[in-house]
Amino acid sequence: MTNQPSGENTPLFSQTITDFWRMQFLNGDVLYSDEVFTLAINPDLDEDSRVMVLETADGRVMAVLTPALAEKTGLDQRQDLSEPIFRRKLNEAGVTLHGAD
Numbered sequence: 001m002t003n004q005p006s007g008e009n010t011p012l013f014s015q016t017i018t019d020f021w022r023m024q025f026l027n028g029d030v031l032y033s034d035e036v037f038t039l040a041i042n043p044d045l046d047e048d049s050r051v052m053v054l055e056t057a058d059g060r061v062m063a064v065l066t067p068a069l070a071e072k073t074g075l076d077q078r079q080d081l082s083e084p085i086f087r088r089k090l091n092e093a094g095v096t097l098h099g100a101d
Contacts (some may be wrong), residue, residue, distance in 0.1 A: 025054060025062040032081040039081055040064045053097060
């Protein structure tokens with residue numbers, strides 16, 4: 001007998017934590033979304049959090065930024081996007097992402 005969970009899928013985080021982060025990333029105008037990448041603009045983000053990227057265990061990437069940063073990076077228009085294009089546009093605008101805290 002092992003200490004492995006039974007066949008149930010147990011979430012890694014509580015629903016409260018998951019709901020908090022979903023609100024950060026999906027509270028606003030979703031500019032782009034496909035099966036692996038979602039980009040949203042959220043005017044309620046703090047200046048310290050003007051861009052955030054979350055990669056989930058299943059490989060999906062969600063990104064959110066302020067309207068001002070979206071305009072600066074040219075990501076304020078609906079367009080075909082991917083995570084590499086998003087990161088390139090941030091880099092071209094001089095925006096540096098920091099690691100997880």
